[in-house]
Amino acid sequence: MLAAMKIGVPKEIKDGETRVSLTPNLCRRCVKLGAEVLVEKGAGLSAGFTDAEYAAAGARLVKTAKAVWSDAELILKVKEPLPSEYARMETGQALFTYLHLAAGPELAKVLVKKKILGVAYETVEAQDGSLPLLKPMSQIAGRLSIQIGAYFLQTQNGGSGVLLGGIPGTRPGRVTIIGAGNSGAHACRMAAGMGARVTILDLDTRKLELLDEEYRGAVVTLVANPGNIEEAVAQADLLIGAVLIPAAKAPVVVTKEMVNSMRPGSVVVDIAIDQGGCVETIRATSHHAPVYKEHGVVHYAVPNMPALVGHTSTIGLTQATEPYVVAFAEKGVRRALEEHRGLARGVNTRDGVIVNAAVALALGYQG
Ligand SMILES: NC(=O)c1ccc[n+]([C@@H]2O[C@H](COP(=O)([O-])OP(=O)(O)OC[C@H]3O[C@@H](n4cnc5c(N)ncnc54)[C@H](O)[C@@H]3O)[C@@H](O)[C@H]2O)c1
Structure with missing residues (x-):
């Protein structure tokens, strides 16, 4: 006993x-x-x-x-x-x-x-090698990242004044998501649901195939090579960092030159900050002081986003x-x-x- x-x-x-x-x-x-x-x-x-x-x-x-x-x-x-x-x-x-x-x-x-x-x-790990205890929080962080990004795009919050969904006759906001795993796919769902123009990138083409099938052309999927990333970042009103190499430090996939190419008042939400972040200009922030500006771009990098809900x-x-x-x-x-x-x-x-x-x-x- x-x-x-x-x-x-x-x-x-x-x-x-x-x-x-x-x-x-x-x-x-x-x-x-x-x-x-x-x-x-x-x-x-x-x-x-x-x-x-x-x-x-x-x-x-x-x-x-x-x-x-x-x-x-x-x-x-x-x-x-x-x-x-x-x-x-x-x-x-x-x-x-x-x-x-x-x-x-x-x-x-x-x-x-x-x-x-x-x-x-x-x-x-689950039997299929997936990460069952990361998944629900990643889903939450992914979904939150879009509503947080939308909030900081508002002029009064330091943003460029872009409404993600736009209205008929205006260009909708552009959302670029790097990483199409749990958090990235859920960010994609929220952004697409709001009517934004979404581009999502990953190295894993199977993930892109699934999203392509699900959204039937409503979302652009791209292989995450440096050229595609550079282009998609420059166009983004809202950039979401959602990459993960399990247990390792996050790879830096967005350089400071790429951040510099974004329009002033655009927003970066780096969900991967808990693994060090995947954007060169990112540093961890907190719920009390969630954002800072660098190169004119609003950076949000709270490592415990799910605490918001x-x-x-x-x-x-x-x-x-x-x-x-x-x-x-x-x-x-x-x-x-x-x-x-x-x-x-x-x-x-x-x-x-x-x-x-x-x-x-x-x-x-x-x-
Ligand atoms: N900030 C927060 O509050 C919060 C909350 C939950 C999870 N997270 C973090 O979010 C990150 C993502 O988690 P997840 O569950 O979505 O991971 P995931 O494994 O489901 O997805 C990560 C994706 O990144 C892709 N990837 C890896 N290297 C890449 C590269 N160089 N370029 C493009 N894509 C690449 C993988 O192929 C994979 O599809 C993790 O660091 C996780 O800990 C943060």
Whole structure:
């Protein structure tokens, strides 16, 4: 008989973050499986879940983050731990959250030093090799990127004053999306739905074929070679960066010269900022100060965009993490990892070593 698994749910502290890693429903399921769940007071409030709901689901509510971190074998989070949380991690503790270590060398050092068993949402794999815990948040970020871009195109927000859908008799706004994966395809759907002229580029021609079939000519698909990118960026009122090489730092596909070729007041939304960004002029921003201008172009690069819609995002995220959280609660962390190959692919750090090859390479660690 296994000792009861202790799962800790701290309140997220990243700027503007509103999601929580566990809903009351999932908490109830874990408790039924014999786990003990510690939830920091107020952790779910910004996502629409009250302390009373967690208590009714069998959670033990604790006053401070410190009390959660110091007493749990497995910490469930949404965003990567921030510097103020580094000291809270207990040696050997397991952590299940987005880590994005390729863009976070400082955090990687801490996880290695403290021998944290770091399981990253973004590298957990489904049987077909896809990334099931990245998918829902990418879909949300993709959909949001167009409404955010539309907002910053407004004159009063520093934009060029282009209405994406235009009106009859005017040219609609032009949206260029680089990357036709989860976030890119969902950005495409929103932009096309608004009536913008959409061009979407990817290296993977199968993705372009699917979009071509779906939109039947209403969206232009292009292979993401430098010439096509250069042309499509220069024409864009709104440029969306949505590329990903799993676990690696994002490739820079848009140079500063290309950004310079955009019309003043055009907008760049670089969704890939959590992996370092795919636009040369991009640097991370936050919900409090989401944009800056460079070369006359508005740049938006918030690494936790789904926090803008905390309720939907929490439901989307926890529905995806549920099978894995349940496996941890039921079997304990190490056995769950032994029995689920796809979940084990999420392990980025273990016993003081970076075990994910792409992350190790990106950070310059020896294998
Ligand atoms: N900022 C946020 O809040 C937020 C939220 C969710 C996801 N993300 C990030 O968005 C990024 C995209 O995620 P996704 O789920 O859409 O990935 P995905 O794997 O579904 O799609 C990425 C696409 O990029 C393409 N690609 C790779 N290299 C390319 C290149 N050089 N040129 C053109 N295309 C290229 C791939 O072929 C793939 O189709 C990731 O970094 C992810 O972590 C950010």
